[in-house]
Amino acid sequence: MTQDLAACGALIDALPDPALLVGADRRILLANPAARDLFAAPMVGASALSYIRQPEPAAALEKGLAMLADPSAPQDPVEARMIQTAPTRETILRVHVAALSPESQLPAILVTLRDISHVEEAEQQRRDFVANVSHEMRSPLTVLAGFIETLKGPARNDPAATLNFLDIMDREAQRMSRLVSDLLSLSRVESEERVRPRATVSMSDVLRATLAALRPQFEDAGIVVDFRDLPDAPMIAGDRDQLVQVFHNLVENALKYGGSGGKVALSLEKLEQMPGFTGPVLRVCVRDFGDGIDAIHLPRLTERFYRVDGHRSRNMGGTGLGLAIVKHIINRHRGRLSIRSTRGEGSTFAVVLPIS
Ligand SMILES: Nc1ncnc2c1ncn2[C@@H]1O[C@H](COP(=O)(O)OP(=O)(O)OP(=O)(O)O)[C@@H](O)[C@H]1O
Ligand SMILES: [Mg+2]
Structure with missing residues (x-):
């Protein structure tokens, strides 16, 4: 024995x-x-x-x-x-x-x-995700169904009201289609996260393309963009479309949620050393001078559907998936996202990408 x-x-x-x-x-x-x-x-x-x-x-x-x-x-x-x-x-x-x-x-x-904590956690996240998606889908659908009823009934012979309702329906349909395309984008990015990007891209190019696409929104909002480019920045291994998606969301967020400061600053720089990285890196900072974000929200910002002010974000057509997509794309590029914010002074979203 x-x-x-x-x-x-x-x-x-x-x-x-x-x-x-x-x-x-x-x-x-x-x-x-x-x-x-x-x-x-x-x-x-x-x-x-x-x-x-x-x-x-x-x-x-x-x-x-x-x-x-x-x-x-x-x-x-x-x-x-x-x-x-x-x-x-x-x-x-x-x-x-x-x-x-x-x-x-x-x-x-x-x-x-x-x-089995992580298994239960993953199950809980999956349940929350399904509940969130259903909830996000239901509100535009309810609006659409309501207006269809009105158009068939009380507003049948009222062309002015009809036009107005069709506009609202159009907006809600667009919101749903944005939600679906963000969901598809998220699932694609998640499934590719372990596949390293092969192409070489110029970050200057990515940032210039991003700003060009957002120019009309800046002009409409009367917000100035200050772009500090780095001429001759080294190329990095990356997926151009995905990187444009990252900075499109970050700059658009700065405009939408930090626009009250009247200015958005974008900078590209090369750093020889950065803790956590073995070689030189490129750092892109997207800075706004708006209201800032309370520290309690910062760790959760990249969660799917997490919004600081859900009502405000939804009104602006946001799905709350942008930063979740950003995080996955940056992970795929072996980079890092860090967020700093001071209430009343604005926020800085910094993306560090290794120069391969
Ligand atoms: N620069 C910023 N200043 C203040 N709040 C911000 C800023 N960037 C993001 N946020 C907050 O973080 C939330 C999540 O941002 P995220 O980009 O993930 O979603 P969204 O912009 O609401 O929707 P989407 O990007 O899918 O259109 C926003 O709803 C907003 O509350
Ligand atoms: Mg966004």
Whole structure:
């Protein structure tokens, strides 16, 4: 038996997941390093129930022990979900309990605990995403359906009202089509994230193309753009269309949400060193002088559908997907996005891209 125990010890010490060997009297015979880390305790000799206390996993443990007591009963492993709360974070674990086979001469159960927090998190994100998309789709659809009813009924013989309603319907249809194209763009960018871009692009060129496309919006809003270009900037490995998409969104955001400052500054510079990068980099800063963003929002800005002021963004035709797309494209280019903002002074969105 001692030999069996030593062999089991060597085996569970090699397992990546936390694992415990528990005897028939509920005492912990062995605990591997991952388990001792998880519970921050030596564990061996203590009752397993002092670590596995929640009703569901405790019941799984008891079922495992019952298998030991009656080897003729079915010996199927049992699973349960357990939440482990540590001071800094909450871990969700899948507890798996299996009795060692009677041949081992060691009356014990093996309890393994697998961290499934990230799996549950991903599922939650997927559910939130579906709920968000449905919600975003429903509002324009409700407006469209309402106006169709009105056009068929009360407004049938009113050409002036009809024109007005058609305008609104047009806007809502455009909003839906923007949402769908942003969603498609996001899914394309996500699926390509691991494929490194091959073409070489000039960032000056990308920025000039972006500004040219947005020129009418700047002129309409009476906002001045100050572009500090870097002539002879080195080319980088990149996807031109995607990079234009990045800066189109950043500059458009500066215009839409930071336009009250009357000016948007765009700069391109080369830096020989940057923490986190092995070689020289190009840095593009998009700066506005508007209201700025409260610090609590900054870490969440690149989440899909996250908006600081949902009402205002929707009124401006925003879908809240722009920065999520930006983040994925920058990741694909092995770059980094950082956001700094001061309430009342404006925001700076800085994109750092490695020079391959
Ligand atoms: N320069 C900025 N100043 C203030 N707030 C900003 C700025 N840029 C972005 N935001 C905030 O971040 C939110 C998310 O921006 P994002 O580009 O992802 O979405 P959007 O502009 O609302 O929609 P889309 O880009 O899809 O048209 C915006 O709704 C806005 O609240
Ligand atoms: Mg945007």
